[in-house]
Amino acid sequence: MLSILEGLDDYNNAGALLGLDALDDAELLGALRKMPAIKRQKTINKLTSTGPASRGSRAEMEKHFGELPEHIKAGLAKHELRLADTVIYSIKPANSKTIKMFETQDDKQIGLRNISNAKLPKNQALLVSGIVLLAGTSVDNTTDKIMATNFVGIENYPAICTGETDLKANKKQIFPETSNKVFKTSNFHYVPLGYYKLANPRIIIDDILVELTVQLGTMDGLPANTYIYVGLHGTITTP
Numbered sequence: 521m522l523s524i525l526e527g528l529d530d531y532n533n534a535g536a537l538l539g540l541d542a543l544d545d546a547e548l549l550g551a552l553r554k555m556p557a558i559k560r561q562k563t564i565n566k567l568t569s570t571g572p573a574s575r576g577s578r579a580e581m582e583k584h585f586g587e588l589p590e591h592i593k594a595g596l597a598k599h600e601l602r603l604a605d606t607v608i609y610s611i612k613p614a615n616s617k618t619i620k621m622f623e624t625q626d627d628k629q630i631g632l633r634n635i636s637n638a639k640l641p642k643n644q645a646l647l648v649s650g651i652v653l654l655a656g657t658s659v660d661n662t663t664d665k666i667m668a669t670n671f672v673g674i675e676n677y678p679a680i681c682t683g684e685t686d687l688k689a690n691k692k693q694i695f696p697e698t699s700n701k702v703f704k705t706s707n708f709h710y711v712p713l714g715y716y717k718l719a720n721p722r723i724i725i726d727d728i729l730v731e732l733t734v735q736l737g738t739m740d741g742l743p744a745n746t747y748i749y750v751g752l753h754g755t756i757t758t759p
Contacts, residue, residue: 576649576755577605577649577650577754577755578603578605578755580647580649580754580755581603581647581723581754581755584721584722584723587723588645588723588725588757589645589725589726591643592643592645592725595643595757596757600759601643601758601759602757602758603755603756603757603758604755604756604757604758605754605755606753606754606755606758607652607751607752607753608634608640608646608730608751608752608756609634609652609749609750609751609752610622610626610632610633610635610750611631611632611633611666611669611747611748611749612747613661613745613746613747613748614655614680614734614736614739614746614748616736616739617735617737617738617739618733618734618735618736619733619734619735619736619748620731621732621733621734622635622638622730622732623638624638624729625637626638631663631666631667632663632666632667635730638730639726639727639728639730640724640725640726640727640728640730640756641726642727643726643757643759644726644756644757645723645724645725645726645756645757646723646752646754646755646756647721647722647723647754647755647756648687648694648695648718648721648722648723648752648753648754649717649721649753649755650715650716650717650753650754651687651695651703651715651716651718651750651751651752651753652703652712652713652714652715652716652749652750652751652752652753653674653680653685653714653716653734653748653749653750654671654672654673654674654713654714654748654749654750655671655672655674655676655677655680655746655747655748655749656669656670656671656672656746656747657669657743657744657747658745658747659745660745661745665745666747669747671747671749672713673703673705673706673713673714674704674714675704675706677742678741679737679738679739679740679741679742680700680734680736680746680748681700681701681704682699682700682736682737683699683700683735683736683737684699684734684735685697685698685700685703685732685733685734685735685750686698686732686733686735687730687731687732687752688732689722689724689728689729689730689731690729691729691731694718694722694724697735700734702716703715703716715753721754724752730752732750732752734748734750
């Protein structure tokens with residue numbers, strides 16, 4: 521228990537990893553009594569603090585510690601898992617009006633996507649802080665050419681701009697059907713290309729289907745071999 525408490529120094533809102541009600545637990549109280557007075561008070565302050573002092577998506581993740589599965593909370597507290605920046609991405613052809621960017625038959629492949637079967641690996645939980653949507657035209661539909669495609673802002677693809685995008689996890693909406701025009705950021709000098717920051721970040725946990733769908737109202741004017749890139753930017757738990 522002492523080792524777990526020492527590990528909590530890495531996190532703001534650390535009490536959420538144990539559960540604030542755990543302060544009544546006999547083992548926890550015993551571990552606190554064994555600490556020097558100053559360290560004990562600092563640990564109690566850390567456990568009961570809810571004010572996120574971290575920045576960016578890490579701070580958002582720490583606010584949502586209470587929503588993590590118990591095995592992931594335990595892994596973070598014991599330093600078996602840590603928090604890391606990430607972008608979960610996928611590339612798919614814009615060859616129909618409905619483009620499912622993550623599908624159960626997908627395999628992980630560098631340059632095309634970095635998860636398999638539309639699920640995060642075991643012991644990983646992702647706080648989705650923002651979404652990236654880009655498009656590009658490949659020379660042809662061979663894998664190497666798709667990987668070598670120059671993905672740019674959707675401003676160059678009016679049919680994509682007038683479409684909609686939504687994100688679900690376990691059938692629950694994270695980003696409801698929203699106009700793709702929110703991804704037109706080429707004139708925003710302080711925003712990454714094609715990036716939309718979520719005002720309400722949400723967590724996706726391991727073994728839950730990730731469903732991001734791009735819907736097009738029309739395919740008129742789309743060049744042959746047009747591909748769409750989506751990225752889920754945020755903080756993830758990782759070994």
